[in-house]
Amino acid sequence: MLASELAEPYPTVGLGSSAVEAARLLTEHHRPALVVVDEHDHPVAILPGSQVLRLVIPGYLQDDVKLASVVDDSFVDQMCDALVGKTVAELLPRDHDDLPVVRPDDTVLEVAVLMVVERSPLVAVVDGPGKTAPMIGAITLTTVLREILPERLGERGATEPR
Numbered sequence: 638m639l640a641s642e643l644a645e646p647y648p649t650v651g652l653g654s655s656a657v658e659a660a661r662l663l664t665e666h667h668r669p670a671l672v673v674v675d676e677h678d679h680p681v682a683i684l685p686g687s688q689v690l691r692l693v694i695p696g697y698l699q700d701d702v703k704l705a706s707v708v709d710d711s712f713v714d715q716m717c718d719a720l721v722g723k724t725v726a727e728l729l730p731r732d733h734d735d736l737p738v739v740r741p742d743d744t745v746l747e748v749a750v751l752m753v754v755e756r757s758p759l760v761a762v763v764d765g766p767g768k769t770a771p772m773i774g775a776i777t778l779t780t781v782l783r784e785i786l787p788e789r790l791g792e793r794g795a796t797e798p799r
Contacts, residue, residue: 638745639741639742639744639745640739640740640741640742640743640744640745640747641742641762641773643745643748643781644773645775645776645777646773646774647671647672647761647775648662648668649671649673649674649678649680649761650671650673650684651674651675651725651769652661652681652724652726653724654727655720655722655724655725656692656720656725657721659684660688660689665684668725669688669758669759669777670684670685670757670758671684671725671773672684672759672761673725673729673773677769678771679769679771679772680761680763680772681736681755682729682736683737683760683761684725684729684748685757685758688728688729688730689720689728691714692719692723692727693719694706694716695716695719700707707794716794726738736761736768737751737755737760737761738760738761738763739761739762740762740763741762744779748772748776748781749785750753750784752778759776759777759778760776761774762774768790771791
C-alpha cells in the first residue's frame with residue numbers, strides 16, 4: 638500500500654497558534670500529535686501531545702514523579718493555566734528535528750521505518766520535494782499498524798489480549 642492511499646486529512650496548527658488551541662485540537666480529534674504549518678500552510682514540524690503535556694506538568698513533578706501522589710485535585714485543575722499565553726512555537730522542543738515527511742508513492746514499509754527512526758507517531762505526506770511542498774494529508778502510527786499487522790497475527794497463532 639502506498640502513502641497516498643493511507644494519507645488522511647489531518648488537523649494542523651500554525652507556529653503562532655495558541656497552546657490552548659493545540660491542546661483542544663489534540664483532545665477533540667483524539668490525535669497523538671499535530672502537524673505544525675508555517676504562514677503558507679506548508680508543514681514544518683510535528684507537535685507530539687507529550688510536548689503539550691510537558692508544559693502543563695510542573696518541572697518539579699517531572700523531576701520527582703512521587704510528588705504527584707500528594708498533589709490535590711484543585712492544583713490539577715489549575716495546571717492547564719500554564720498553556721495560557723503560550724504559542725505552539727514555544728511548545729516545540731528547541732532541538733526538534735526536521736519534519737518527518739513521505740512522498741505519495743512511498744510504501745507502507747517506508748512510512749513505518751521513518752516513524753521508527755524519527756520516533757514519531759505521525760508523518761506528513763507531501764506532494765513534491767522540499768519544505769515548500771504542499772501537504773496532502775498525514776499518516777498515523779495506528780494506520781500503519783492496521784496495515785502491516787492485519788489478520789496475519791491470528792494466522793500465526795497470536796492470542797487475543799485478556
